[in-house]
Amino acid sequence: MGTRVSYPVEIKMKAIEMRLAGVPVNQVLEELNIRNRTQLQTWMKWYRNEEHHRLEQPVGKQYTFGKGPEYENETAQLKAENRYLKQQIEVFKKVRRVGKEVVPKVVVQLVDELKGMMTIGEICDHLGVGRSSYYRWKKNNNVETDKEVRDKKIGELCKLHRFRYGYRKIMSIYGEAISKNTVQKVMQKHGWQCRVKEKKRKRTGQPAYITPNILNRDFTAEAPFEKLVTDITYLPFGQSMMYLSSILDVFNGEIVAQTIGYTQDTAFVLDTLNQLPKLPEGCILHSDQGSVYTSYAYQEAVKEKGIIMSMSRKGTPADNSPIETFHSSLKSETFYLDGIYRTTNAHVIQIVENYINYYNNIRIQTKLNSQSPVEYRQLAAM
Structure with a gap:
């Protein structure tokens, strides 16, 4: 058995945000150095089920023995219980729906599972079906439905051609009238897609070069604008996906530049870079090592400002922990704290801008002698 890896909550949330933004799974695993795609799927399931407290629990047992899940508070527990009841209702809706293919199999399965606890008649009453229907369905339970026959034939064609064909070619040799969308969905559902040529995704920006990690996790500075860190974070809370590009001064943790946009391209990060004042030598x-930062245009702009560029090692977010921590605090102390998971784009922008103003001018930090970043900088200048 391999060694189990524990990932910090910041990595989990960043992975979730990247997937919500449509970033391919393999790219997320590579950039964040996550070993197993199953782990990412589990985090996504917890996020969609609003079980955010589970993201903060350590690796291993997620529940206290005999007590069920550990919730942050009573409200979180009530939400989870309410969600569970809704899921139960949906299950019974599906069972009771007039479906000629799904319902019979589900009813037969449920009766077989529950007949040791109650009579078949009682189970049928609860499910809203007649006993005669149950026995008829049970008798024909092994008969394949039209959809099952169709899926089986598509699968056989894919295997016959050793997964060399895409859905269009499979549709053309199917032998009967069938929609290409139907064939595509069936092949995607069962993982029968063409395996010959994997699609290449074009990365944003024109790659230039990667610089060494000069900062080397030395997050201390003697003066303002001596060391700066920058990154992009996802804002999946509005009507469309948005992004925040920000630059943080390591000296006092102050956000000295920020841009909110709808596309994370080179122009987006250049806008943030150009907000910086005249910098010391x-x-x-x-x-x-994001493509926008390694792009030729960004590297040229950095040189023009006389800045020395430094980059994290691949798949090592801890090399850029100050800005990662800020982005985590931004979401934890606003959207997650207030339970805001879907709102307007304008509201998202307002929340982020208000928080950055609060973070810079009001929010105290222990490492700054319990002062805000702006207060610490002003006192240091005296």
């Missing part, structure tokens, strides 16, 4: 700007 030898200023270091640290980022990850």
Whole structure:
């Protein structure tokens, strides 16, 4: 058995946000250095089920023995219980729906599972079906439905051609009238897609070069604008996906530039970079190895400002932890704290801008002698 890896909640949330933004699974695993795609699927399931407390629990047993899941508070527990009841209702809706293919199999399965606890007649009453219907369905339970026959034939064709064909070719040799969308959905459902040529995804920006990790996790500075860190975070809370590009001064943790946009391209991060004032000689700007930061246009703009570029090692977010921590705090202390998971784009922008103003001017930090970033910088200048 391999060694189990424990991922910090910041990594989990960033992975979830990347998937919500449509980033391919393999790219998420590679950029965040996540070993197993099943782990990512589990995090996504917890997020969709609003079980956010589970993301903060350690690796291993997720429940206290005999007590069920550990919730943050009573409200979270009530939400979970309410969601469970809704799921039960939906299950029974599906069972009672007039479906000529799904319902009989489900009813037969449920009766077989529950007949040790109650009579078949009682179970049928609860499910809203007649006993005669149950026995008829049970008798024909092994008879394949039209959809099952169709799916089986598509699968046989895919295997016959050793998964060399895509859905269009499978449709053409199917032998009967069938929609290409139907064939595509069936092949995607069962993982029967063409395995010959994997589609290549074009990355944003024109790659230039990757710089070494000059900062090397030395997050201390003697003066403002001596060391800066930057990154992009996802804002999946509005009507459409948005992104926040920000630059943080390591000296006092102050956000000195930020941009909110709908596309994370080179122009997006250049807008943030151009907000910086005149910088002292030898200023270091640290980022990850994202394509927007390695692009030719961004590298040229950095050189023009006299900035020394530094980059994290691949799949190592901890190399850029100050900005990662800020983005985590931003979401934890606003959207997650207030239970805001879907709102308007304008509201998302307002929340982010208000928080950055609060973070810079009001929110105290222990490492800054219990002062806000702006207060600490102003006192240091005296």
